[in-house]
Amino acid sequence: MEVRKVNGFFIIFVIGYIGLSVVCASIMAYAQNSGIxxxxxxxxxxxxxxxLLIAIIYMIVQKIDPIREIPYKRIGIVDVILSLVAGYCLIPAVLLISNLSMLFSTNYLEEGTTTLLTYPFAMQVILLAVIPPLVEELIFRGIFFGSYRKAGMTGAALMSGLLFGCFHLNINQALxxxxxxxxxAYMVEATGSLWSSVIAHFAVNTYSIGIVQILKMAGMYAQDGSVSETFENAESVAGQSTAITVVQIAMIAVIAAVFMMLAVLCIRTMAKRHGNLEKMKIQNVKLSHIKNYFTAPVIVGIVVCVMYMIMLEFSGTL
Structure with a gap:
């Protein structure tokens, strides 16, 4: 029952988000054209x-008490540190997947945040690394994972991850x-708290703005959000060799594997501390079980997301 409810919510969530985003973008464009x-x-x-608005409406309609039903249990300083370390350990994997996906897709995150990187560093952190983790973890690890979890841990982790990827609405970020x-999802299971995934999400999101801040301090990134001429020349030379690209990807793959193991070690340590290690064992998800997760509404929602991503890629190449 929980699966069917949350699957029905996903299609409403996707269409509602896209529709309201278009309306808000139109209002902003009208305001700018009017000189505002x-x-x-x-x-x-x-x-x-x-x-957040769509999530609040869903919780009101379904009578979900976020304080009682969303696992916002306090975690100790050790768990905070382990969550941060695990989050930063995921960055090499993010870079690897991002680099591979950019062979056939566009990095819209990089394009969309150029102007934002001209803002004060503290404002960048709030806009990119504080607000999104707080809101998105409530949705995907609170509502979606929490609902799917009642049908099994492994399937819940996979489904919440799949919907989280689809909702980013571009191929590069989705993967x-x-x-x-x-x-x-496994971090939430390890600690019994959403704060662990919020902190790890914060760590992942601070990476890009942190690197830009370091480059600015080193004089390799201009204040207007563009790279310096020296840095552009270095990138140009590096990009001339396909062999260099292959070697770089191979090196990132090795580093990503090592750091992913460290992330798993952090999660296992948290699970042991909270007595949840046995609950986190990967289960054999049979085909019959997988079918239970994919009801018509969630399939339609995923198709809408995929079609949107494809259209976005084609529009970017025209």
């Missing part, structure tokens, strides 16, 4: 606000979001 200055950061806040979404 609208700061770029508004769109980031509005995007997360739309997600690595799927992987880290699964890991975030």
């Amino acid at each position: 200055a609208v700061p770029d950061w508004i769109q980031y806040v509005m995007s997360e606000g739309i997600i 690595y979001a799927f992987v880290i979404g699964i890991v975030f």
Whole structure:
């Protein structure tokens, strides 16, 4: 019953998010055309606000008490540190998947955050690394994973990761979001708290803005959000050799594997501390069990997301 409910919510969630985003974008465009200055950061806040609004409406309709039913249990300082370390250990895997997917897709995150990177560092952290984890973890590890969990741990982790990836609505982010979404689910299971995945999500999201801040300090990144001429020349030389690209990807793959093992070690340590290690054993998910997760509404929602991603890629190449 929980699976069917949350699957029905996903299609409403996707269509509602896309529809409200289009409406908000139209309002912002109209305002700008009318001479009203609208700061770029508004769109980031509005995007997360739309997600939160839809989630609140769902919880009200379904009579879900977030304090009682969403696992916001407090975690200790050791769990906070382990969650941060696990999150940062996921970054090489994110880079690997992102680099591979950029062979056939566009990095829309990089394109979309260029202006944002001109803002003060503290504001970047709030907009990209604080607000999104708080909102998105409530949805995907709170509502979706929490609902699917009642039907089994492994299937719940896979489904919540799949929907998390699809919801990013572009191929590049969807692929690595799927992987880290699964890991975030296991972190929640390990600690019994959503705060562990929020902290790990924060760590992953701080990576890009942290690197840009370091490059700015080193004079390799201009204040207007563009790379310096020296850095552009270095990138150009490196990009001329296919062999270098292959070697780089191979090196990232090795590093990603090592750091992923460290992330797993952190999660196992948290699970042992909370007595949840046995609950986290990977189960054999049979085909008959998989069918139980894929009811018509969630299939339609996934198809809508995939079609949107394909259309986005084609529109970007025209």
